[in-house]
Amino acid sequence: MILEMKNIQKQFDGLEVLKDISFGVDSGEVVSIIGPSGSGKSTLLRCATFLETIDGGEITYMGKKAAHTNERGEAVYVHARELRQFRSYYGLVFQQFNLFPHYSILRNVIDAPIRVQKRSREDAVSTAMGLLAKMGIADKADAYPFQLSGGQQQRVAIARALAMRPEILFFDEPTSALDPELTGEVLKVIRQLADEKMTMVVVTHEMAFAKAVSNRVIFMDGGVIVEQGDPRDVFENPQEERTKRFLSVFER
């Protein structure tokens, strides 16, 4: 198992956003997390990537524990330096891309491999050019983020995450900030990664995409996992009332 989250609890000012959530991701799996806004799906992703600290529970990557709950019921993380090592296991693609605007596209993709992973420049550049070609934007290597469309920027962000050679890639609503005509190009790239057996967890509102690409769909609502399983079962034959109600909004 690449990622295992057990009994995750998270509160914001006393409001329980995640209530005892447990889930794991196996190598090669593509998991989609769907649910209404405020259901806690983005928070779950932010907890998995240590952008939020959990209040209770356990986070394990590659069999190594990054956080657990002690006898007093407090969540304890490994030391900051060790935590940084855990970051090499995963990548995260943000809704708002968050590219570095002062760096060229190429520099965006090679900077962290060079600076953080201490890889050689030649190695980083050849990896980056390969990834940019795969994303269909090799010709933009010398451009700056502001010169690219949202869809292109998001593909750069995916290349930047992949350049770190993560075991697992998280997507936090990767197409929500895009114009409708640009979502396709990003989804196509994610689908291509799925075909290559890249392990991914995608928080998304794109139901058709979730159904077509993922091996497993998790429906979250009110800070809990209401239902999960094979996408065909969840979408065509939901067992829970809440799932039915949520899916009925998305008319086919």
Add this chain to the structure above:
Amino acid sequence: MTLETMLSLMSEGMIKTCGIFILTLLGAMPLGLIVALLKKSRFIVVRGIVSAYISVMRGTPLMLQLLAWYFGPYYLFRLEIGGWRYPALILGFVLNYAAYFSEIYRGGIESIPVGQYEAAEVLGYTRVQTFIHVVLPQVIKRIMPPVTNEVITLVKDTSLAFSISYVELFSQAKQISSSHTTFMPFVIAGVFYFVANYIVAFIMGRIEKRLDYYK
């Protein structure tokens, strides 16, 4: 007195004015960054001290501060202040300008979207790497216009040195003017300040242009 002698007399003052200007920038620009970072310290005592410092520096006249730095040691501790004039002058300018610069930096730092920090964090950058390589370059671009303003103000503020009888350009103009009953020295000083600021604005404009390669 011919214009030529007047100019050669005043050139000394111009050099001294440039000296105040350069030393103040060299001291205040880095110190301002330290102050800006201290203001974001997690220790409330540090934040409190920094806030008090900034509000005193901004809330009282620079002329008064210069007088205080120069005469303070004598009135408070009966210390000998011979030779203390120039250090007091530079200290006063640096501390005053550092306060203003720190607020400009802080505004710039706070304007960087949180997503930039998060992206860097997820990629494994340390906090120091994030600040130096991701945040600071973007801050510099954003703060260029207010910094230009501040630097231009400094060119003119150097004339406040006359309040503690440091003979820079303005004091000198005043002296020559009263001893020779002519307004010409002030005209020369005025042209000097104007040209100096024209150069400052030109250079800063060039830097801004160079940073224009991204948005």
